[in-house]
Structures are given as structure tokens and as C-alpha cells.
Amino acid sequence: MEFGFGPRDEEFRAEARAWLGAHLTGVFAGAAGRGGPGSEHEGVAERRAWERELGRGGWIGLGWDSQAYGNRRATLTQQVVWAEEYARVRAPGRHGHIGENLLAPTLLAHGTREQQDEFLPPIARGEALWCQGYSEPGAGSDLAGLRTAAVRDGDVYRVTGQKIWTSLAHEADWCFVLARTEPGSTGHRGISFLLLPMDQPGRVEVRPIRQLTGTSEFNEVFFDGAVARAAHVVGGPGDGWRVAMSLLGFERGVSTLVQQIGFAQELGTVLREALAAGAVDDPVLRDRLVRQWAELRVMRWNALRTLGGSNGSGAGAPSVAKLLWGGWHQRLGELAMAVRGAAAAVGPGDWSEDAPYELDALQRLFLFTRADTIYGGSDEIQRNIIAERVLGLPREAR
Incomplete structure (x- = not known):
């Protein structure tokens, strides 16, 4: 197009x-x-x-x-x-990416006017930060297995359970949480989409998870009777699965193109490193660099076709996009280390017990991208979605 x-x-x-x-x-x-x-x-x-x-x-x-x-x-x-x-x-x-690009379009599509008027202005002013309460220790890519429960108590729900891999929960003001509001429900049924304030001492506990990079973007979140107003259920009680899946569609909209602009900058940094180190003289590494460039162009064309509403759109388009960029970005991290050779294993500073090792930007890139094919829906789950919902193949035995 x-x-x-x-x-x-x-x-x-x-x-x-x-x-x-x-x-x-x-x-x-x-x-x-x-x-x-x-x-x-x-x-x-x-x-x-x-x-x-x-x-x-x-x-x-x-x-x-x-x-x-x-x-x-x-x-x-x-x-x-x-x-x-x-x-x-x-x-x-x-x-503010989570509030602006995930929650806000979801509220515009499924929220009440009162919810929109309450939550969208603080997001637009850059004042309210949000996190996403989806994954649990036993319900990651298989999100329908979630067990966090929310019990109605007058005008509020009391939420009890645990979420994990919650990005920026340690800084967020609010969390949109998937919880079971119908006792005894299983699978996609009986789940609601609640908006919950994070500032509830004794009821909401956030524990950062230290990553390979030494940082803690991800967190465990524990809810112990945390309060969410009944008026803050988006889409109505029991309709949370539909709302949650709609949100995931927004996650892989125009933000996919924005993400690719960052990828192009990272590829440029790796290429400059390869030139400085003389790695481009190695025909194998040179071929890998060219492949990374070509695959990034293909991802851009696929994203444009999807956003343009042509045959690239449909039930499997988000899964195709995730498979493309997850593997590509992981290979870029590997390539960033390969062009440096043995020097890639050496940090920029001295290490001691009191001062843990430091990492430069490309070393962080390599370590962070090890998770690219897992978070946001693992590659295995994305392939199942394409097989079952697009190709019509038999469902995996469970």
C-alpha cells in the first residue's frame, strides 16, 4: 500500500x-x-x-x-x-504509555461517559500513571486461568489475589485488573475489568522483581481486600474478557510503528559498533546485519498493511506482529554482542561486592531481549492463536 x-x-x-x-x-x-x-x-x-x-x-x-x-x-x-x-x-x-495507548482507547470503546470524564483528563495531562493487572503466577499466556477474585460488597468490590510481571506497578497510581467476580466461574466467563487505585496501604503490596539487567521494571502485586468501586467496572460485570481482548488489539495498533522507529535506532547503533570494531569484514556478520535491516522493512510493511485495513488485518494480525518483532528484537540483541566479540562480556566499570557490575546500552539490550519471545504473549501462544483462529486447525488438547 x-x-x-x-x-x-x-x-x-x-x-x-x-x-x-x-x-x-x-x-x-x-x-x-x-x-x-x-x-x-x-x-x-x-x-x-x-x-x-x-x-x-x-x-x-x-x-x-x-x-x-x-x-x-x-x-x-x-x-x-x-x-x-x-x-x-x-x-x-x-x-504514560499504558494509560495513553492501552486504557484510554479501551475506555473510549467500552467505558461509560462518567468513567471517560473521570479518568481520561488526568491521563491527557500526564498526571496519572497506570499499570496492567493481567498475568498471574499460574495464568500468564493462558490468561483465562486467572484466579484473582473480586467480591461485591455494597458499592465496591474487594479484590484478593496476586498479579506478576506487572510493568511499572511500583510507580503507578492506578491499575486495571482482571478478576473473577462470579464465584465458581472458569475460563473466559465470570471475569470483570476493574479500575483499582494502587495507594491502599495494607491492601496493595508491590514487590519489584530484579531482572538480568539489574533493574526492576516488572513487579509482583498482592491484593488483600483491595477496594475497587463498582462504578469502575468497565463493560459491566462478567464482560471483562471481551474488554481485555479489545485492549490487546489497541496494544498492537499504531504503537507497533512507533516501536519500530526505536528498533531502527537500535539497529543503527549496532551497525556503528560493527563498523568501529571491523566486524563488517566478517561475511557472516555482514549477512546478519543485512538480514536485520531487511526484516525490519518487512515488519514495517506488514504493520502498514494491517493498519490500512487490507488483507493483513484480522484475528491473527496482532499475533503475527508479535511473532515478527519478538524474534527480530531478540536476534538484534544477540547480534549486538556478536559484533563486539569477546569484549561484549566486559562491563564499562569495575565490579565489587559493594558496586555490582554495570552495563552499557547494548549489553542491556541483549539481556532485556531474552524475554521478548515470552512477555506480551509467548511465541507458542501466538502460534496457537494463528493455527486455531485463522487457519481453523483443531484446538490443542488441554
Whole structure:
């Protein structure tokens, strides 16, 4: 498909470029390039302030179906333009992605007007940070096996259970939680989608999970009678599975293209490293570099075809996209180490018991990408979805 930028897109680009140039200064300039995968701990205060700065400029919520919450409204191509300009200046890693790109479109599609008016303005202002309470120790990719329960108690639900791999839960103000509200229900039935405040001492406990990178983006979250208002059930009691699956569709929308812009920057860094180390003289490594570039172009074309609503869309499109980028990004991390050779095993600083090893950006990339084919739905689950829902093959015996 043709995916070009017209005159109005270029006007939008000039506006975005001018705004970023005027506002990415001072402490915000110092946070540039910080907060990416494996380095979410960097510049937290500055990046949270940057979210509020974006909100004041109206740059949060460009893809929302409504412009009623202080946000600008942008076309698909303009959203890509913004992502390109944002990546070009290496603006700080976003803190509010989960609220802006996952919860907000879900509320616009399934929430009540009261829920929209309560929760969307703080997201648009960059003030409210959200996390996603889906996976559990016994229900990860097989999400329908979740056991967290929510019991109705007058005007509230009391939530008890455990979630795991909850990104940024240690910083979030709110969590959207999948819980069973119908006792004895199994599978997809009896699940509700609740909006729950995280600031509930004694009822909500967050335990960071230390990763290979030494950072703790992921967390365990324990609910012990945590309170969620009955008015904050999205889509109605028992309709949580439908709402949750709709949200996952938003997760792999235009944000897929935005993600690929970051991938292209990482590939450029690996290529420069290969040139500096002379690794491009090795025909095998040179071939791998070319393959990474070519596969990234294919991912872009697939994403454009999917967003364009042609034959690339459908039930299996999100799963295809996840399979493509998960494996690609993992191979990029491996390639980042291969072009360095033995030097890749050496950190940039001295190690001691009091000062654990440090990692540079490419070492963090390698370690973080080991999880790319697992989180967000493992490769095995994505292949099952494609086989069963697209190809019509028999369901796996359970």
C-alpha cells in the first residue's frame, strides 16, 4: 500500500519539531535517551515531569477517537510523524504509555461517559500513571486461568489475589485488573475489568522483581481486600474478557510503528559498533546485519498493511506482529554482542561486592531481549492463536 506524507502531515511535522526543540531543554534535555527497555529506572522524576509537559502541549492522546480531554487529534500518518520526530531528538522514554495507548482507547470503546470524564483528563495531562493487572503466577499466556477474585460488597468490590510481571506497578497510581467476580466461574466467563487505585496501604503490596539487567521494571502485586468501586467496572460485570481482548488489539495498533522507529535506532547503533570494531569484514556478520535491516522493512510493511485495513488485518494480525518483532528484537540483541566479540562480556566499570557490575546500552539490550519471545504473549501462544483462529486447525488438547 502507499503510505506517504502529504502537505498537512509536513505542516504537522514542522509544528512537532518546533515544539520539541523549544521544550526539550534544561532538565528535560538531560533525560534525553533515558528510560528505554532495560533502563526504565533512569531519570524517573524528570521523565514524570516530562509527561506533564507533554500534557500541557496536548501531545498525549493523539490517537484517541475524541478530542474532548485537552488532547490534540491526529490522523494515523500524523501520529507516525510525531513518533518519528520524537525518536529523532531522542526524547525521554515515555512513562504514560499504558494509560495513553492501552486504557484510554479501551475506555473510549467500552467505558461509560462518567468513567471517560473521570479518568481520561488526568491521563491527557500526564498526571496519572497506570499499570496492567493481567498475568498471574499460574495464568500468564493462558490468561483465562486467572484466579484473582473480586467480591461485591455494597458499592465496591474487594479484590484478593496476586498479579506478576506487572510493568511499572511500583510507580503507578492506578491499575486495571482482571478478576473473577462470579464465584465458581472458569475460563473466559465470570471475569470483570476493574479500575483499582494502587495507594491502599495494607491492601496493595508491590514487590519489584530484579531482572538480568539489574533493574526492576516488572513487579509482583498482592491484593488483600483491595477496594475497587463498582462504578469502575468497565463493560459491566462478567464482560471483562471481551474488554481485555479489545485492549490487546489497541496494544498492537499504531504503537507497533512507533516501536519500530526505536528498533531502527537500535539497529543503527549496532551497525556503528560493527563498523568501529571491523566486524563488517566478517561475511557472516555482514549477512546478519543485512538480514536485520531487511526484516525490519518487512515488519514495517506488514504493520502498514494491517493498519490500512487490507488483507493483513484480522484475528491473527496482532499475533503475527508479535511473532515478527519478538524474534527480530531478540536476534538484534544477540547480534549486538556478536559484533563486539569477546569484549561484549566486559562491563564499562569495575565490579565489587559493594558496586555490582554495570552495563552499557547494548549489553542491556541483549539481556532485556531474552524475554521478548515470552512477555506480551509467548511465541507458542501466538502460534496457537494463528493455527486455531485463522487457519481453523483443531484446538490443542488441554
